[in-house]
Amino acid sequence: MGLITAEQYRESLNDGREVYYKGERVENVATHDDLGVCVDVMAIDYEMAEHPDTRELAVMKDPVTGEEISRYYYKPQNAEDLLKAHALIVKATELGDGYIPLAHDIGADALNAIHITANMMGNQDYIDRIERYRKELQDKDLATCAGVTCVKGDRMLRPSDPGQAHPDFYVRVVDRNRKGIVVRGAKIHITGAAYCNDIFVIPCRAMTEGDKDYAVAFAIPANTKGIKQVCRPFTSHISPLDWPNTRPVRVHTDSFIIFDDVLVPWERVFLCGEWKYAAPMVYNFALMHRRTGCAYRIPLSEQLLGVAVAIAQYNGIFDAPHVKEKLTDLVIYLETLKSLSKTACYDFVMRGGVAVPNPIATNMAKYHFAHHYHDVVKNIQDLAGGLLVTAPTYKDYQRPELREAIEKYLVGNRNVSAENRLRMFDLIRRITKADLETICLHGEGSPIAERMTIYMEAQKVMNDCRKLVEEMAQIKG
């Protein structure tokens, strides 16, 4: 066993899983007209391991066994490991035209978060289980994802609060038996769940003793009985109103996953009642996952800068002073993201035997991206002009009575054809859609979550700085 091919991955998905899309039960996600497009994105991960240009980045020798494994499933030990993983995510996302393949990445974040927590607990059972499972993932090269966010119900109330409309807003253990545990609840926003092999499930918040049954973490095959998934709708093909484009559309979808009294065997249970460890598990997951988020948004930010530059040139306004100002802001946006992301690697910290990216820098990078994203979109729309939304469509262009006028009148910069300008508008509309705005805000945690983490992690630096000025002011006593 060992690394598998993209084709093997695709075949593995035809396993009877219960997936719904736009109200229809999906027979086979890999061959479905829409979901198959997402599967192709996921497959890039496997293709990278096969392709000579990317093999060195995607694959590494396990230092103990000497076997070739996916770099994602390796437990990072130092800054260099983190920088390599960062480079891998960036490269993979470039190949995915801004979409990270995700076959191993988020799963790896969950895997490491569980590993860290097991080490923190010092619970040898859990340590053994997660190490065996890591080995299995490396051997079988499985695609994994992470189910983290519960549906939550009333967000001001704890999971076990009797004021909740029912007790199932957070995934919980409803029974335990010889074979394993039985879980109930629902997770939302789970990217890639419909087309991965195994799903990690971990808590999404700190728990108190009363919430003990909600302190549960496990891994489970996606086709396990009792698991239903509903995928959010998405656009998987170029609109017939847009100019034809043979480059594959890249996109992911997210699942609403219902756990309808699902049995999880003990061997895959990694937390079960140890409520104090719910917080560090999700906390460390969030940290590593936000690192992922920052990395894969670098290629996306390059696209955003790129369309701004292109359309400013095509519109013939590239040299206007206010245009330069806007482009400079986009450069600053991109380069700040890159700087903070790399700083997070250089200034890593060790947690439970795993090198994790610097918490302050990582959260700042994610917050930076999300907080300023709408301004970036605004700048692009400003540079593009109203034609971005009022331009005639490709369907209009195909009409003989209109083609000539479109070619004649919709030229801006005389060195750029109307067709090329209209093609660029098509692309801009695709990469500045409103659903992307929401995803950029909330993916990997909302802005307020990052701010709270920054504040919490900064207690030491705040205290040090306070002491410094107290010395300067000769504060007494």
Next chain:
Amino acid sequence: MGLITAEQYRESLNDGREVYYKGERVENVATHDDLGVCVDVMAIDYEMAEHPDTRELAVMKDPVTGEEISRYYYKPQNAEDLLKAHALIVKATELGDGYIPLAHDIGADALNAIHITANMMGNQDYIDRIERYRKELQDKDLATCAGVTCVKGDRMLRPSDPGQAHPDFYVRVVDRNRKGIVVRGAKIHITGAAYCNDIFVIPCRAMTEGDKDYAVAFAIPANTKGIKQVCRPFTSHISPLDWPNTRPVRVHTDSFIIFDDVLVPWERVFLCGEWKYAAPMVYNFALMHRRTGCAYRIPLSEQLLGVAVAIAQYNGIFDAPHVKEKLTDLVIYLETLKSLSKTACYDFVMRGGVAVPNPIATNMAKYHFAHHYHDVVKNIQDLAGGLLVTAPTYKDYQRPELREAIEKYLVGNRNVSAENRLRMFDLIRRITKADLETICLHGEGSPIAERMTIYMEAQKVMNDCRKLVEEMAQIKG
């Protein structure tokens, strides 16, 4: 003659005009599945004149003839006239769920701009023509729109610059004869042109002597030979993925209008070569049109505040401190817009015999709306959470296997059903779409246009303030 009914308006549109939509020639815009929805919005204007609740606002007695006319076609003389017109636009837009009917409004802005310019020129021919045309519009209650923005070509070059790829990027006079003038060129972003009766055409920029042939203004029936329109695609029906909603969808579309050597009779020509007056004509049009823009965005801003409040409550986060901060920002957004819009009326100025809203306040109001719009959208998406885009669809809800889980798990605040929460998400997605972002930025002129106008109009206040501080500093000489 006099005021007409909504039905008469609808019938008047079946006049052989050449309109294309998604590559198809439209037989009759009033009965077209998509365009008919826009016609219904336009018809609100006529309905208001019939309905007792709104009649007093929509209709007034002509002080000279004593006849009932649309308030839009009255030439405002003082602050009260402007405040009434403001109230009329706000009310009409409320009835249009955020879309201003537009049957007379933008046309009236062009009508007044032409009137002001004729008076400034002191050209009695032009004055007589525009007065006769105003009378005709009042008598026939025609629906009008304004074609202002030319396609422009290279924006850094003048219309007549030989560096342009061809001489037709700005509408121009290509011939003059006994009957009238022949014009060629194209206008873009012309809202409502596909379903109005007459189209005003005015220049979109200042002209120099060399651009003389481009200094042309006129009015023309939409079905005139040689006029072709291409409408931008839009959504006119609730998606089957969304929850059913019997309230009519409200929307407008914009036309790309091609003038293919169109004959305009002299009686409808209002500028023809007087290049010095191109600037005041478009400038005053822009001013009145931005006033319109600010007024109709008040109901829209109320919707934006409303969805923010609603979804914060439905999600159960209404009392979180950061939520209060975001809602306060939305209140400030709305109330600043209202304050500046009314100040523009109170502090009006007289131009060419017409009371126009204060140029600085008007441009500030429009700039305020556009400049902060993306922040507003961001705040709403932030409050809504990721479920805004990942929630199961109405199609999923209709499946028996999923309905119960959706009803159970997608409740937030326990006092609000999952259905109501999902309905609110549907609405939020509709009113925070990316194309609206572009329209809010560029509608009635891009943000930089408003800033330049503010700067230009503020020369006096800047100078006064400079003198004040020079006295304080005892500047000599």
Next chain:
Amino acid sequence: MGLITAEQYRESLNDGREVYYKGERVENVATHDDLGVCVDVMAIDYEMAEHPDTRELAVMKDPVTGEEISRYYYKPQNAEDLLKAHALIVKATELGDGYIPLAHDIGADALNAIHITANMMGNQDYIDRIERYRKELQDKDLATCAGVTCVKGDRMLRPSDPGQAHPDFYVRVVDRNRKGIVVRGAKIHITGAAYCNDIFVIPCRAMTEGDKDYAVAFAIPANTKGIKQVCRPFTSHISPLDWPNTRPVRVHTDSFIIFDDVLVPWERVFLCGEWKYAAPMVYNFALMHRRTGCAYRIPLSEQLLGVAVAIAQYNGIFDAPHVKEKLTDLVIYLETLKSLSKTACYDFVMRGGVAVPNPIATNMAKYHFAHHYHDVVKNIQDLAGGLLVTAPTYKDYQRPELREAIEKYLVGNRNVSAENRLRMFDLIRRITKADLETICLHGEGSPIAERMTIYMEAQKVMNDCRKLVEEMAQIKG
């Protein structure tokens, strides 16, 4: 009796009051080298009543008695009254080069707040007392101020909380006897207290039943036994390093007022234990006082715009695109303040028989001013350049060895002498000092106070907007 002269006002201050400045007891504030400068500012109020140019604005006939009274002490009844008062404050502040005279203004805000509260209580004793006192203020034309902010101690604790280090952090009643009440505590930031006749004292927050003794309001002469004032240090003369300037320096100071068991006669007690009315009293005071704040900052904002324009011209950078952007921002800053301030008058509300400015617009105006002030300062410093702080001084200029070089080398725009440019730098340093930044932030309440008020006052509009969108979304039940 009736209106008094500036001279009579100055003489009235020599009354044995206990005032300290920079550690020294002040004999007579009116003749003190520093404090006398503030007294001159206050005297502008009396001069305006004498001067024919301003008399009509500053003085009005009491509609009942027919006597001439200061407009400040008139109880406003409608929008016009508020607009007149607004114009009066603006004019007075213009005469004070950006400093409002304050002889009656803040006192009047307290007077009206007490009047409103008495009416709300329906307590005839209090109503009679405050009416008699209003009449006395009108008759004697006394200078008054308002002591509002207590020193507060631990801000998270209530006044009566036993966790406070002592019970005197908020002014409280420590004894009651036949003559009156005895009060103890301290007020801070009390502008003009050192050179007014009477001091109003009102609570600075909402009170609970346990805080009953802190629910106290009264008026008291500044020279009453037991009252000590410490004034904050300020600059009252042009520095010898700056260019000579014969125009009087304008400035105010604020007092830390200690009430050391001070007896207040019953006739001057306006609240004493009615804890529920502490909140409306301070709330309405804050509202009217913020209106004052917004009005007097209009001339200040004109100065800020003025120095920006002047120094951009003197430095020869007036036409650079980024300079125009900065100036446009300053214009928007000023005009937004003016628009919101006037809207507050037009959209007034009646409270307890008094027309008060619109709470939302008023708080928005004050918040606007404070929130963006640092940006304005930044823009000015940016336009001024480093020479603002590194330029040679007037003392250097007086040295023969240096004068020629200074005149030669420190010219920017060749049409402006080095002297004039250096004079402008002097002025800019004076009006962009760091203490002004703090005062702009916190004067009349900190930004968070205004935001909280906006949020609270906006409950109705928020609710209305929510209902609107619920109809659009067809929310059920």
Next chain:
Amino acid sequence: MGLITAEQYRESLNDGREVYYKGERVENVATHDDLGVCVDVMAIDYEMAEHPDTRELAVMKDPVTGEEISRYYYKPQNAEDLLKAHALIVKATELGDGYIPLAHDIGADALNAIHITANMMGNQDYIDRIERYRKELQDKDLATCAGVTCVKGDRMLRPSDPGQAHPDFYVRVVDRNRKGIVVRGAKIHITGAAYCNDIFVIPCRAMTEGDKDYAVAFAIPANTKGIKQVCRPFTSHISPLDWPNTRPVRVHTDSFIIFDDVLVPWERVFLCGEWKYAAPMVYNFALMHRRTGCAYRIPLSEQLLGVAVAIAQYNGIFDAPHVKEKLTDLVIYLETLKSLSKTACYDFVMRGGVAVPNPIATNMAKYHFAHHYHDVVKNIQDLAGGLLVTAPTYKDYQRPELREAIEKYLVGNRNVSAENRLRMFDLIRRITKADLETICLHGEGSPIAERMTIYMEAQKVMNDCRKLVEEMAQIKG
């Protein structure tokens, strides 16, 4: 020869130089009551070389000669060299309580800029001269500074433009003879010039052929005949109104330097007419100097965060949600600066044989610091409250009648004495003064200069991103 002591440095300054301060000729800057304070700051550099704790950072062995030299005068070759220099500046500034000693730092930036330029020219004479001079600076351990900014006159005109009021607004060569060149002109904002040994002079802008005489660079002892300096006034002692503080005040001053036909020997001339190389010389100087600026502002930003934390605690508002928000913003401010500064070292580029910090990251770091500085100050003033400016002074505290009340009433958090709170206010006022705002904006170049550099340096990344999206949009041709 070799490293010198702080005492030797101080003695070297008594050399007859012509320095003016507040209109007085200074006898000896080292013993002057005000300037001596700056000299003490400069001396820290020499003390660090002597002190065992800092010696390793401050001193290094010349890899060629094996002699001990100041690390500042070493020519950096790689990321590690830059990171070490960065650490040295940060440490030195910490010892200077936020003021960088500057004895070698800015001089070294000029030295390296000249070295780079000589290498770019390939002019062996210049290369030899600058290498000999570098050796001399290392051997004698001289204190140096850099005179860069000319007084400029009309900024829109070139140095040689006949429209300038005179030809001397930029330093220029007025004569050449056997001994050397004669220069005339004036430089402003030259930090440390009054108390260094040698002054570097380089052009401050790109030059054209007509500006040839202005393309001049050299080094010159500060006591050379014809050089006059005027220092800007500053505060060198704790005010008697503030609480006594035995910690030395740290501060620098800047000189206006007049070059009154000064002879520069050929051996010290590094550019003389090669107008094409004025641009790279100043450009590379600015780059390295901005790196310096970012480094020394890290300790300053730590102070800013420190006072915010301290005063929030002392005022007892540390746990209020809006306070946490403000503190989080200050943490982000500091950590972004640190991240960008280190990225500039890691991503260095080689220029003319010298490792220089990454231009984009460096300019972004400096811009970040300057652009957000006023917001930081605003946040601190907001947290401090009005007492920051209205609190009684230490002079008041010394009065027996007031002391007890001050101690009683000016407590906030009950665990912090009034004295300590007032001491903290003193410190905050010192580190948030308006002149520091201007210095933070303009030091090392104004914000617009950094933005323009970012834009220019980002041409490659902009182009790459544009190509990327053109592939995605399948742009043809």
